[in-house]
Amino acid sequence: MALKLLMMGSDDFGVPTFRAICESRHEVVGLVTQPDRSGRGHHRHRNPMKQWAVQKGLPVFQPEKINTEDSIERLRAFGADLFVVAAYGQILSPQVIGIPPLGVINVHASILPKYRGAAPVQYAILNGDTETGVTIFQIQPELDAGPILAVERTPIHAKETAGELESRLAELSAPLVLRVIDGLEAGTLQARPQDASQATRAPRLKKKDGLIDWSQPAVQIERHIRAMQPWPKAFTFLTRQGGQPMRLCLLEAEPVELAAVQAEIPSGRSDEEGKPQSQHHRRPGEVILATRKRVVVQTGKEGLEILRIQPEAKRVMRIEEFLCGHPLQPGDRFHSV
16 A cells, blocks of 8 residues: 655755655655745745655645744645655644654665754765765664664765765665655564764755865865855865965865975975975965966865856856966965964
């Protein structure tokens, strides 16, 4: 006997799961998603979940607040056996969680209890993890703390951005959700509690989190650049000698051992007070190698070669293209303020 399912989600991450349950033998009775939002210039933010629901002719419910009495009555009226949540964007109250007979399951982009919160993919990359995955769990009032129903693991690729990894995890989650739904229907699925002592947090990112700290090692900055894509993007400021600061986003970079480029790095320069500057006392963020095609920047440990860059309000470009209009020289500096 097929179950009646209500989908709850608001962005691209939930689309593969939504598509999978719509194409399954179960009945999808509707979509709950965030209200339409107007952005800068009064354009509508794209809601891929809503677009898919409209294409399928499914009812769409977009409450400003999901936990009001009116919203709860509307959710009951769907008559769903199970709610399926994937990146919905609102916290569900105990009253909402108690509506469907089989409860509420959530698709989470980490191996719980690691990285509870809104940005698990970004924190996995920031921390240099080599593996992550998708967890399907039963929602309880505490954030991402409910019993685990299923886990699927996958390696994190060396050059993968947060956006690329999240897309892979979204596709990985779809067949896993179907197996969980079938198991819940059959009563054969046993949930296991999370070990709260192993829990770590992955709070929602803010725009300021994209700011690059050049005192960090090159390896960490490269992770930061990948973790901040597609939002908020890793950004910094560049001041060329005699020029004004320029805001830039960095889209791709590569750590380099300074010993490997030592022969190309100019020596014998002076600091701001005219004193000879040792290679060991270059400031983090300082350009130490600049040619028509390459830029290497000093970090807290080793160098970082910039490969792709985006000036403010301009398109993304390869570094050699950027250098055609903005030639750099040793002593120019990337910085945080």
